[in-house]
Amino acid sequence: MRLKAIAAQYFVEPEGDALAICPLCEGQLTNERQKSLAAQLAELRAHASSAERKIDDACGAVDRELRALLTPEVRKHFDLLRTMVPKNAYSEAARSRFATNDAFSDVLTGIAKLTNEIVDEQAAALPDFAAPTMETLSPDAPQSVIDLCQTMHSLQVVSDLALWWESNASAFRDAWSQLIGKTAEKDDPPPTRSIAGQLHTLEQAIEKAEPLDQLAVNLLAAAEAVEKWEAIQKHQRVREAIIEALEPLKELKHLVGAETARSITTLSGRIRSVLDKIRLKERFLFQDASLGRKAINIEGSFEPGLQIDALLVANTSWLRAILWAFVFALREETIEAAGSNPMPLVLLDDPQVTFDPRNKRKWAQEIARLANAGPTDPFGMHLIITTHERQFFQFLVDEHLLSGQQGLVAPLNKASPVATIVNGTNVDRLYYKAEADNDDAVARQFIAAVRVYSEDLLKCMMRAESPEIADMSLDSLRNELKRLREAHVPPFNRQTFKELVDMLMGGGGKEMNIINDPHHKDNETLGVAQAVDIKTFWDNQLRPKLHQAFHVCAQFEAFAGEPRMFAWRDNVVAFPTGHKDSLKALTLMKTGVAAAAKTDGKAGDGIVTLKEWDSAQPVKLFNHDIYQLAAGTLDPVAGIGDFLIVSNFASVTKHSLVVATFGEQLLARRHSETDLHPTMAVLTGQTLEPHQLPQPVIAPKEKVQQKKIVGTLFVSLHPHRLISLIRR
Structure with a gap:
């Protein structure tokens, strides 16, 4: 019967009138007895399939009932518990807290070394947990039976671990107390060979070193004071040398005073002449100027013959007029005395x-x-x-x-402190030089100067529209001018700018194409002949249109006000270290799909079911950083304390969640853009409470550094620390 059962697994029923084949000897079953055997094999195969399905259903039901008996806390950490080796888990937890942590591995290296030594000693002395072995099943056993046996074995391991822990928990608690230096009495000093003992020793050493630290600070301050004193003394010696060199000039002070007084007295008539030209007719009239001991005395009068000090009665406007008249009069006096114009x-x-x-x-x-x-x-x-x-x-x-x-003084490029003079006469001078010398190289310089002059005038007219205007070429400027005109931005919606745009976009013919060519400096096919054509086009078409548009802009600014560009804050903070290497070493699981689906992908509650965890796909993050959210600016996507995973390479698109630096701030916001100003970034916050909504941040894209948020680690999902688990 067993042989028939084995043969039934591989028996294939014939189709139609074909003869059946024995699965064991591979011979045809021809006589009545053999045909009866074929019928028995077919019946056994059908019963075996039905039995196998019943076994799968029964095993699945038993598996679900067994897992339902687990408490929520045990179910959450079931996979961790069934593979746990308590001794190794204790060692890893202790080392991660007091040895491999950055604060200990980089700074408190002595404590880290001691921790490793103590943990090695404790690991050798702590009791071992011998997990039960799983019974070996037949290779032919159904998969559902194998899965059920594995579940039962895992439950047995967790159950044995709980019983084992009841009798061995004290050893682990004592080991932990020994490691951290816990004492029976609160005031007792901790053992030297413990973490608390080492910290106590370190505190004592710091207290003893404090006077030496203060001494070092005082020495540094004294050294800085000496350097400052030496610099002051150096200037003082220079001043004393100047005083000594000027000492003989003191003898001339009387002569200088007399000459100065005479000059100022003779200036009075010239000052009155200048004041008459500007029609300064006041009741209080200027009369005379003279040199006093430490100042120039200005006298005026309300009536002829009665002069008083002007400072007693004159207002500021009157005195300023006298000062300007004095400046012009002094210039005339100097020119007349010198016989030429020295200024x-x-x-x-x-x-x-x-x-x-x-x-x-x-x-x-x-x-x-x-x-x-x-x-x-x-x-x-x-x-x-x-x-x-x-x-x-x-x-x-x-x-x-x-x-x-x-000319117009305008900030074309705030990045450069150098002033640029846009002068059209320089363009003409280059052409006349190229024509006179028949020099093709100078002719190409003339063509380049036409291009640069056109660019500078366009930048000046559009300077307030975007911070990127200063870096644009002629091709980009004409496209931007066309965009402003089509958007009906004044004054670029005037007819003058329509004609200018048409000319720049191709209406100028071959001459405009040559001017717009960025490589004409090195193009030896261009020379004096082309410069002649471009000069005609420049004089008759392009320059008049540019100047006409420039005057339209000037008139618009005269009535509507001049544009003012303000300087954006520069970034003074960089992205902090985002634990890139640690994040790269982790293997995360892609979960939370069902939770996010509840809100149409806008939020996730962090709930992960066991079924979802088993089917989750592993995710490796090779070039990412992680930051912890410290403000409620991304509700409900992430809350305070949650961890934001950002990509160091992903492109930031419209409505992306980002971590950004701007000025002195590190922000978590949603990135937005506007069609009217595509060069600007708008960073907005999200809160559940409207009155807590943070103010948006608006700045040029080049002033904001952004990293796209690609994932969230919820604090509520963090595994409980091993120490807490052991204590329970």
């Missing part, structure tokens, strides 16, 4: 801030008169004037026709 260049920075509003136009007229004077006028000046006030600029240029070149 032709005059630089004025925002002079209008000291002018009285009533006299501002007249001061502008006087400055423009001197600046427009011909080359034969000895009192003329080469004027460089800067001003933030557009009204005063219009007084000079529009009303009094100040001749000369005009």
